[in-house]
Amino acid sequence: MxxxxxxxxxxxxxxxxxxxxxxELEESIKRGSEIYADFCVTCHLEAGEGVLHxxxxxxxxxxxxxxxxxxIRGVKFGQQAEIVVNGISYNSAMPNPGLDDEEVADVMNYxxxxxxxSSDKIVTxxxxxxxxx
Amino acid sequence: xxxxxxxxxxxxxxxxxxxxxxxxxxxxxxxxxxxxEELLVDELPIPWGIAFLPSGEMLITEKSGDxxxxxxxxxxxxxxxxxxxxxxxxxxxxxxxxxxxxxxGWIYLSYASEDGEEKGGHxxxxxxxxxxxxxINKELLYKGSPNxxxxxxxxxxxxxxxNGYVFxxxxxxxxxxDNPQDITRDGGKIYRFYDDGRIPETNPFVGTAGAKTAIxxxxxxNPQGLVKNxxxxxxxDNEHGPKGGDEINIIKPGANYGWPVITYGxxxxxxxxxxxxxxxxxxxxxxxxxxxxxxxxxxxxxxxNYGSDWKGALLVGSLKFQYLELLKxxxxxxxxxxxxxxxxxxVREVVEGPDGLIYVGxxxxxxxxxxxxx
Numbered sequence: 001m002x003x004x005x006x007x008x009x010x011x012x013x014x015x016x017x018x019x020x021x022x023x024e025l026e027e028s029i030k031r032g033s034e035i036y037a038d039f040c041v042t043c044h045l046e047a048g049e050g051v052l053h054x055x056x057x058x059x060x061x062x063x064x065x066x067x068x069x070x071x072i073r074g075v076k077f078g079q080q081a082e083i084v085v086n087g088i089s090y091n092s093a094m095p096n097p098g099l100d101d102e103e104v105a106d107v108m109n110y111x112x113x114x115x116x117x118s119s120d121k122i123v124t125x126x127x128x129x130x131x132x133x
Numbered sequence: 134x135x136x137x138x139x140x141x142x143x144x145x146x147x148x149x150x151x152x153x154x155x156x157x158x159x160x161x162x163x164x165x166x167x168x169x170e171e172l173l174v175d176e177l178p179i180p181w182g183i184a185f186l187p188s189g190e191m192l193i194t195e196k197s198g199d200x201x202x203x204x205x206x207x208x209x210x211x212x213x214x215x216x217x218x219x220x221x222x223x224x225x226x227x228x229x230x231x232x233x234x235x236x237x238g239w240i241y242l243s244y245a246s247e248d249g250e251e252k253g254g255h256x257x258x259x260x261x262x263x264x265x266x267x268x269i270n271k272e273l274l275y276k277g278s279p280n281x282x283x284x285x286x287x288x289x290x291x292x293x294x295x296n297g298y299v300f301x302x303x304x305x306x307x308x309x310x311d312n313p314q315d316i317t318r319d320g321g322k323i324y325r326f327y328d329d330g331r332i333p334e335t336n337p338f339v340g341t342a343g344a345k346t347a348i349x350x351x352x353x354x355n356p357q358g359l360v361k362n363x364x365x366x367x368x369x370d371n372e373h374g375p376k377g378g379d380e381i382n383i384i385k386p387g388a389n390y391g392w393p394v395i396t397y398g399x400x401x402x403x404x405x406x407x408x409x410x411x412x413x414x415x416x417x418x419x420x421x422x423x424x425x426x427x428x429x430x431x432x433x434x435x436x437x438n439y440g441s442d443w444k445g446a447l448l449v450g451s452l453k454f455q456y457l458e459l460l461k462x463x464x465x466x467x468x469x470x471x472x473x474x475x476x477x478x479x480v481r482e483v484v485e486g487p488d489g490l491i492y493v494g495x496x497x498x499x500x501x502x503x504x505x506x507x
Contacts, residue, residue: 098220
């Protein structure tokens with residue numbers, strides 16, 4: 001129980017610090033959550049948990065957190081390639097979701113900062129624009 | 134404390150599990166599969182629709198916007214295909230061939246289109262002819278409106294009945310509280326047309342003020358399977374429900390299938406959408422899936438090519454569990470569910486070819502032919 005409360009307050013505190021630190025990021029995450037609910041949730045699911053062996057998880061995903069550029073490219077253009085996420089291989093095609101660059105940045109910021117994920121650096125429109133197929 | 138958390142967890146899991154078994158039946162596996170699958174057309178990311186010309190050539194739509202014609206191992210791209218709105222679930226969607234193609238040459242396409250004033254897209258319905266691997270005489274027959282940038286629920290399936298009418302499904306375009314129950318709005322509907330796109334005078338809402346008169350039935354969520362029952366002539370659909378509410382329905386004129394007033398499903402987050410599953414004046418499905426399989430594509434087996442006990446059974450693709458489901462039927466009652474070709478990939482489309490064999494569109498793979506074992 002003690003650990004639970006400790007964890008709870010720690011999460012709350014970090015969330016608080018984080019949300020009020022960067023209003024631009026906060027706004028982007030908010031827009032991103034709507035994009036996520038529209039385009040991503042049916043496969044990657046509500047808590048970013050995905051479906052084992054079929055749709056890779058986003059929550060605490062080593063692939064996502066360590067391959068920022070490839071992840072943005074995947075969201076921007078869709079992808080079909082075998083990838084290994086948290087030690088498990090995934091080879092389903094992800095169709096091009098057809099988002100504009102700003103939406104790609106928003107949804108990246110959302111998934112990079114949800115379900116226990118965190119990223120120090122905001123994904124910007126310019127960063128998305130620069131990534132080619 | 135730790136122990137009680139573990140037991141609580143176990144209780145919750147056990148509870149979930151017991152709910153799961155409440156459903157009509159479970160999906161079974163069989164060891165004596167009467168066919169082997171053969172990859173006929175490869176390298177297709179999302180083969181959304183498959184249709185056959187009387188000559189045996191196969192038309193295949195690829196969601197990103199390509200239309201292919203395939204015969205004797207050769208695949209050619211058909212040019213002059215309409216521009217598609219590729220966003221979310223939208224793109225080039227279904228393809229169908231007129232029952233009298235031999236004499237009139239019409240094929241039918243559905244696709245997400247940006248046509249119109251507003252930003253975004255909606256489902257469009259077109260007919261055209263093929264000449265020298267190019268589309269000609271393109272006629273836009275219908276276009277849902279208003280456009281929206283929502284990525285969901287374009288529907289798309291096209292089927293002809295025995296009386297010369299053509300049916301089209303359009304999903305509710307991510308606006309469940311606005312579209313499916315409102316017959317003055319597009320989306321969440323099954324439409325009926327004459328083969329040239331004119332609206333039949335006998336459509337159920339002709340004469341209803343403000344109604345979109347192409348509507349044949351409403352209260353749908355996202356029908357991605359639409360087929361003529363070859364034994365009764367009825368039109369059957371399957372449609373994606375929310376979590377736990379996928380359905381098979383028999384389509385009747387003017388009928389309301391209830392979405393989102395009644396459903397067996399819940400929100401993806403697990404929160405309830407409604408607390409009722411039935412209501413006066415709303416149709417019940419003949420089957421619903423719990424858990425959801427994410428159904429797409431639908432075909433009846435009309436031959437005994439796969440054994441006499443499979444004749445009359447229904448095939449439905451599962452996107453979610455990556456298998457082809459065989460539903461044995463007694464009339465309109467599902468008596469058995471069998472999973473086939475498990476794990477090949479997301480099954481998007483299934484059709485019975487003019488040769489009586491089954492062809493399956495699998496995402497990331499292509500088109501498989503199910504070759505009966507001798």
